[in-house]
Amino acid sequence: MNDRDIIERRRAEYVEAFNREDIAAMAGYAAADAVGMAPNRPAIRGIDAHRQFWREGFSAAKSLFFVFPDELQVLGDVAIDQHHWVLDSMPKRGGRPIHDEGKGVWIWRRQTDGNWKVARGIWNSDLPRAGFQSGSNAELSEDLALLNRLLDDFVTTVNAGDADAWGALMTEDFIFAVPDAPRFVGRDTAVAAAKQGFFDPFNLKLANKFEDVQIFGLQAFAHGIFTLDLIPKGGGKTISLPGKFTNFFRKQSDGWKYALVIFSYDQAPG
8 A cells, every 4th residue: 555545544534533523543643743723713733732622622513524635745754635625513502503614734744653644734614604603593402412412322322332322322112214124113122123233243433413403392303414334343344324314302201312213325235
């Protein structure tokens, strides 16, 4: 594998780590003296400052990040990576979904151990008013915050491979409506189906986000998008599946629970 292929692979791995909010993994792609030049704030200097920057962002919103390469120049031990990006975010404490997109440049530098890491990065938005809204359109909602936390718990349990903890997020009459199969009714039935179809044969990497949430008293629904990587435990090719979902929720005596999950893929699994 040549340097260009390595950098392109590491770029993709960094984006995957961002989308699962894995700060420890993200730090492995930044040089110790990395400088990040984000818009509308002073430069972010050093890996510890980057960790704090990432923590602040992840605590504020659930996001999906996409990077589309434009030009990659490898010049010995340095590489110039020009790209454009898209970021879709749902504030975790209420407010409307946010779409932002723009362009950036990452300067990769080969380290003494041979690994390529980003030493300098600068980016800005193509949109005149990207950012989190405030005021009457973004009133804080305790229920919305709890639903966003529930979504985080869903992702965490899936990525941990913990089907029983995943099932604990569901109502007793939970309905699991997966593609290419009849629906599974009841929490125990759904957990058994999830184990057989997902948790047992695969290691899972899931990233998703709400695009819209509607709350009606003790019930709510939300829809959004996701990316799911199925990594066969017995070996073999990873299956990457983007898609979209709709969730229904019911507020119980012990908090919000999933009442129904239905999703579809953007392409046929293969």
